[in-house]
Amino acid sequence: MTTATLESDPAGKAVGNQQPLLLEAGAVTTSSTPAFREEQAAAWGRFKEVPMPVRTDERWRFANLKAIQLDAYRAPAPVDAELARTLLDRSREMEAVAGRLVFANDQLLAHEPVSEALRAKGVLWLPLERAVAEHPELMARHFMREGAVLGSQKFAELHRARVRAGSVLYVPRGVEVELPFEAHHWLCGEAGSAFPHTLIIAEERSRVTLVDVLRSAGEDAGMVCGVNDLWLGAGAQVTYVSVQDWSRRVAGWQVNATVVGRDARATALALQLGGAHVRSENVSRLRGQGGRSDMLAICVADGSQEFDQRTLQVHEVEHTSSDLLFKNALDDKARTIFAGLIRVDSGAHKTDAYQKVRNLLLSDEAEANSAPGLEIEADDVRCTHGATTGQIEAEELFYLLSRGIPLRQAQRLIVNGFLHEVIERLGAPCIGEKLADRVQAKFEAERR
Amino acid sequence: MSETTIDIDRSVGDFSYPEQHQFDAGYGLTRRTVEYISGVKGEPEWIRDFRLRALDVFEKKPMPTSWASHDLDAIQFEKIRYYLAHGQKATRSWEEVPEDVKRTFERLGIPEQERKFLAGVEAQFDSEAVYSNIKKAVGDQGVIFVGSTEGLIKHPEIFKKWFGKVIPTGDNKFSALNSAVFSGGSFIYVPPGVKVKHPLQAYFRINAENFGQFERTLIIADEGSEVMYMEGCTAPKFETATLHSAVVELVAMKGAKIQYVTVQNWSANVFNLVTKRAIAHEEAEVKWIDCNIGSRLTMKYPGVVLKGRKARGEVISIALAGDGQHQDTGAKMIHAADETTSNIVSKSISLGKGRSTYRGLVHVPKHLKGCKNNTECDALLINPTSRTDTYPAISVRGSGNAVQHEASVSQISAEQIFYMQQRGLTEGQAMSLSVNGFVNDLVRQFPMEYSVELKRLIDMEMEGSVG
Numbered sequence: 001m002t003t004a005t006l007e008s009d010p011a012g013k014a015v016g017n018q019q020p021l022l023l024e025a026g027a028v029t030t031s032s033t034p035a036f037r038e039e040q041a042a043a044w045g046r047f048k049e050v051p052m053p054v055r056t057d058e059r060w061r062f063a064n065l066k067a068i069q070l071d072a073y074r075a076p077a078p079v080d081a082e083l084a085r086t087l088l089d090r091s092r093e094m095e096a097v098a099g100r101l102v103f104a105n106d107q108l109l110a111h112e113p114v115s116e117a118l119r120a121k122g123v124l125w126l127p128l129e130r131a132v133a134e135h136p137e138l139m140a141r142h143f144m145r146e147g148a149v150l151g152s153q154k155f156a157e158l159h160r161a162r163v164r165a166g167s168v169l170y171v172p173r174g175v176e177v178e179l180p181f182e183a184h185h186w187l188c189g190e191a192g193s194a195f196p197h198t199l200i201i202a203e204e205r206s207r208v209t210l211v212d213v214l215r216s217a218g219e220d221a222g223m224v225c226g227v228n229d230l231w232l233g234a235g236a237q238v239t240y241v242s243v244q245d246w247s248r249r250v251a252g253w254q255v256n257a258t259v260v261g262r263d264a265r266a267t268a269l270a271l272q273l274g275g276a277h278v279r280s281e282n283v284s285r286l287r288g289q290g291g292r293s294d295m296l297a298i299c300v301a302d303g304s305q306e307f308d309q310r311t312l313q314v315h316e317v318e319h320t321s322s323d324l325l326f327k328n329a330l331d332d333k334a335r336t337i338f339a340g341l342i343r344v345d346s347g348a349h350k351t352d353a354y355q356k357v358r359n360l361l362l363s364d365e366a367e368a369n370s371a372p373g374l375e376i377e378a379d380d381v382r383c384t385h386g387a388t389t390g391q392i393e394a395e396e397l398f399y400l401l402s403r404g405i406p407l408r409q410a411q412r413l414i415v416n417g418f419l420h421e422v423i424e425r426l427g428a429p430c431i432g433e434k435l436a437d438r439v440q441a442k443f444e445a446e447r448r
Numbered sequence: 449m450s451e452t453t454i455d456i457d458r459s460v461g462d463f464s465y466p467e468q469h470q471f472d473a474g475y476g477l478t479r480r481t482v483e484y485i486s487g488v489k490g491e492p493e494w495i496r497d498f499r500l501r502a503l504d505v506f507e508k509k510p511m512p513t514s515w516a517s518h519d520l521d522a523i524q525f526e527k528i529r530y531y532l533a534h535g536q537k538a539t540r541s542w543e544e545v546p547e548d549v550k551r552t553f554e555r556l557g558i559p560e561q562e563r564k565f566l567a568g569v570e571a572q573f574d575s576e577a578v579y580s581n582i583k584k585a586v587g588d589q590g591v592i593f594v595g596s597t598e599g600l601i602k603h604p605e606i607f608k609k610w611f612g613k614v615i616p617t618g619d620n621k622f623s624a625l626n627s628a629v630f631s632g633g634s635f636i637y638v639p640p641g642v643k644v645k646h647p648l649q650a651y652f653r654i655n656a657e658n659f660g661q662f663e664r665t666l667i668i669a670d671e672g673s674e675v676m677y678m679e680g681c682t683a684p685k686f687e688t689a690t691l692h693s694a695v696v697e698l699v700a701m702k703g704a705k706i707q708y709v710t711v712q713n714w715s716a717n718v719f720n721l722v723t724k725r726a727i728a729h730e731e732a733e734v735k736w737i738d739c740n741i742g743s744r745l746t747m748k749y750p751g752v753v754l755k756g757r758k759a760r761g762e763v764i765s766i767a768l769a770g771d772g773q774h775q776d777t778g779a780k781m782i783h784a785a786d787e788t789t790s791n792i793v794s795k796s797i798s799l800g801k802g803r804s805t806y807r808g809l810v811h812v813p814k815h816l817k818g819c820k821n822n823t824e825c826d827a828l829l830i831n832p833t834s835r836t837d838t839y840p841a842i843s844v845r846g847s848g849n850a851v852q853h854e855a856s857v858s859q860i861s862a863e864q865i866f867y868m869q870q871r872g873l874t875e876g877q878a879m880s881l882s883v884n885g886f887v888n889d890l891v892r893q894f895p896m897e898y899s900v901e902l903k904r905l906i907d908m909e910m911e912g913s914v915g
Binding site: 056057058061062346347349359361362363364365366367368369370371372373374375376377378379380381382383384385386387388389390391392 | 840841844846847849
């Protein structure tokens with residue numbers, strides 16, 4: 001295993017307030033190609049043109065539009081060497097990885113490349129800027145090609161104009177990578193911003209797993225606007241996990257798209273723990289017969305956190321399946337929104353689509369909004385959705401209490417049990433364990 | 449499965465007689481149209497002002513096409529006639545009804561049904577009720593059953609208190625339109641403790657072309673009373689679009705029960721844009737039983753505001769969208785008190801190029817305890833070109849409540865059809881049986897009289913293609 005190399009600018013200082021304001025900074029100037037910079041400038045123009053979301057737009061129903069305040073944030077600030085070292089030490093999620101990338105405020109801190117063996121097979125694991133410079137044709141085919149259809153076009157343009165940090169993972173035909181890849185995106189400094197990007201291109205019959213970890217270095221306020229795209233060729237298998245644990249003063253927008261080819265299988269799980277206001281849009285496009293997409297999410301919301309999750313399962317061709325399971329546990333004054341749609345295009349017969357959202361309300365002031373939807377234009381299909389909102393069953397609680405378990409702990413056990421089903425569905429016990437630990441850590445931090 | 453066609457028997461209502469209206473507000477909608485209607489009806493000033501204010505609201509409100517069908521843009525408000533009537537007074541005796549109107553309703557079987565099983569009947573022909581009668585025994589109990597104009601003139605003390613309170617003028621563009629030009633519909637008041645044994649019925653008929661019917665119904669069931677109201681609608685097939693935009697307000701006082709049954713069989717040129725809502729006070733029960741078979745586009749989401757403790761709301765909905773039809777129906781349940789419960793069961797069938805849509809709203813605001821909602825939506829798709837959508841929206845606050853929503857989309861199973869065909873049924877008969885089986889548990893909830901009518905309406909004529 002190659003050791004991580006420190007790539008931070010030693011002269012850099014983590015002084016956020018010397019950075020220009022995000023909305024005044026214009027498009028970012030990266031070390032990328034002139035063509036890419038031109039694209040970023042064009043995206044900046046579009047960002048300015050696209051109007052802010054409005055409440056009358058169904059895609060923003062229930063949403064808290066007041067949470068969109070971009071003028072206070074500053075462009076990503078450089079990180080000093082000392083902080084960079086601390087963050088690097090904290091940037092280990094899995095015991096063994098196939099490759100690692102660490103970014104802080106969009107600045108590359110470390111790049112742990114793939115093994116010689118994988119390199120020989122053609123696996124690419126690169127920071128975005130390098131991928132743009134070295135593999136322009138690959139990027140042209142896959143970089144942000146799907147558009148943001150669930151309402152966040154403005155954020156997608158902002159991301160495109162400012163993106164610098166990100167992981168590009170390319171797995172050639174038939175290559176299977178056992179160990180997971182891992183990317184860390186840190187946000188630090190007051191009023192900071194970050195634009196993390198993830199792009200996975202899994203060619204025919206390849207297999208790969210990637211874990212993204214998005215965190216705050218401290219308690220600072222900030223904003224994150226991320227995009228990820230997963231491309232699955234015929235028979236490819238991709239497992240993608242993202243863990244989000246920002247400070248309680250961060251606003252986040254995330255636009256995700258997955259395109260599933262013939263007989264391919266995508267499994268994605270998002271664990272949402274931190275942030276003040278987080279909106280995440282997930283689109284799965286079943287584009288090849290026999291394709292399958294599993295969309296999973298866990299949201300542990302408390303305090304005054306708001307999680308706004310929008311999903312779309314599009315069955316474009318015959319004989320595809322998708323299965324969505326989102327679970328939200330809400331305490332205090334937390335608020336969640338789930339708005340999901342299963343779309344079966346005309347002619348996409350033999351579709352098997354499922355969508356389920358379950359909300360567990362743990363307090364009298366938590367609020368769960370669910371809008372599960374179906375749009376079906378083919379008749380030979382099996383589509384079901386369900387949404388439930390409820391509380392901990394009195395009997396279950398009584399059972400635990402009668403065995404001497406204190407109330408708070410009993411509740412936590414039940415919540416854990418409630419969320420566990422989602423983690424199990426991932427089918428990756430090593431990662432699942434880490435996710436369960438993080439959920440546990442949030443419960444414990446909350447009781448401090 | 450092979451291509452199958454299903455036709456509904458719409459022929460019963462498909463006839464019209466030449467128009468001979470004495471009162472006609474002409475085409476288009478202006479202040480003068482509204483003033484004409486109000487003047488002809490001899491209304492008090494407060495209602496005239498109410499109408500004019502509503503007209504302003506209507507003109508200002510945008511079309512709801514941000515979420516609804518763009519087919520709404522096909523409505524040409526300036527080409528519609530807003531008021532057509534023979535006279536403003538409904539007669540109590542069938543003999544006095546003008547001959548052509550009488551023929552219409554007799555063909556539809558109205559007086560015959562009244563004799564059989566109804567406590568009261570109102571028949572509306574275009575803008576005004578032409579006939580309204582209530583059985584003496586029911587009238588003697590203090591039950592009021594009259595047209596909306598008669599209600600607001602003769603019973604202002606009850607009418608004014610609730611009129612426009614359940615559905616404010618500005619609720620949506622079409623409730624504003626109705627508030628400006630409403631005419632006809634029923635006003636019902638059931639005194640405390642009175643249980644009206646037999647249903648009250650209204651029959652709505654559009655006879656004229658390019659006409660808009662805007663009836664307004666207000667039903668108040670006082671404490672502990674019970675009433676069932678049934679409405680049926682038909683219109684002939686014209687070449688041009690016709691608009692039906694009603695507002696129906698129900699008020700169930702403490703412990704009262706209201707059942708409101710609709711069998712809508714407008715012809716396929718009618719835009720049916722209806723706002724229906726109820727307020728249920730403590731321990732009251734409101735049940736909307738809604739069956740939509742006809743129309744070009746129906747948009748209707750009966751709702752219940754559960755205002756008092758232990759109030760209960762229910763919507764039972766059947767929609768059948770044939771070729772070229774869009775049934776955009778659903779339900780709204782607004783929980784506003786503890787221990788309120790609601791139930792929504794919706795079944796839709798789409799055939800040919802038909803499209804059925806379920807839109808639902810379940811709202812449980814904070815600090816409520818013991819609220820429950822159950823929603824089930826099932827959609828059946830008959831042909832490869834059929835379409836169905838489901839758009840529920842559920843907001844729940846607080847841990848003391850339980851809400852569940854389930855929806856499924858399926859087609860008729862090939863095995864079922866095969867099984868029946870094997871036993872000698874044609875494919876059409878087998879399909880018909882399957883569809884009837886799909887809605888059977890809901891059809892049984894309709895009152896006997898109407899389930900018979902429903903069976904007749906869902907008397908499907910199916911012909912399997914060569915196979």
